[in-house]
Each structure stands twice: as structure tokens, then as C-alpha cells.
Amino acid sequence: MLELRPNCECCNRDLPADSAGAFICSFECTFCADCTQQHLHGRCPNCGGELLPRPPRSTAALAKYPASTKRIHNPQGCNKVLTA
Numbered sequence: 001m002l003e004l005r006p007n008c009e010c011c012n013r014d015l016p017a018d019s020a021g022a023f024i025c026s027f028e029c030t031f032c033a034d035c036t037q038q039h040l041h042g043r044c045p046n047c048g049g050e051l052l053p054r055p056p057r058s059t060a061a062l063a064k065y066p067a068s069t070k071r072i073h074n075p076q077g078c079n080k081v082l083t084a
């Protein structure tokens with residue numbers, strides 16, 4: 001089951017679990033569409049893996065299987081890619 005982290009690791013933007021627009025790698029490092037496309041070019045800065053669209057979880061499923069509320073904000077990783 002996906003953790004569904006609540007925010008973008010780069011810019012700390014909220015990424016609701018029930019809507020599209022979030023991108024994740026195989027370790028669930030989580031980024032918004034803007035950071036994924038403009039800064040990261042579809043690669044996770046932490047593990048080098050491919051970032052793919054995260055499937056939204058329905059409201060009914062969220063009631064039963066809540067999304068993670070633990071925010072992970074790691075802007076250094078994003079700057080590393082920007083200057084690479």
C-alpha cells in the first residue's frame with residue numbers, strides 16, 4: 001500500500017491523496033508536477049529512480065486506509081539536481 005505523503009519534498013506544496021498531480025519514485029519520494037518536470041526532469045534526486053504519476057486514492061478508500069500525514073521536506077536534494 002502506498003504511503004501517500006502529503007507534500008512535495010522540494011517545494012513543500014500540499015499534494016492531496018485524493019487528487020492527481022503528485023509524482024513518486026519506487027521508494028515513494030514524492031514531488032509535485034512542477035518540480036518533477038521543471039527541476040527534476042522525471043528523476044528522483046534521492047535515489048535516481050524514475051518518477052511516475054501517483055494514482056489518487058478515492059475518498060472512500062481514504063476513510064478506511066488513511067494517507068500518511070508525515071511531511072518530508074528535503075529541498076537540498078532538489079537544488080543538487082538544479083545545479084547539476
Ligand SMILES: [Zn+2]
Pocket residue numbers: 008009010011012013031032033034035036
Ligand atoms: Zn514541488
Ligand SMILES: [Zn+2]
Pocket residue numbers: 025026027028029044045046047048049
Ligand atoms: Zn527516490
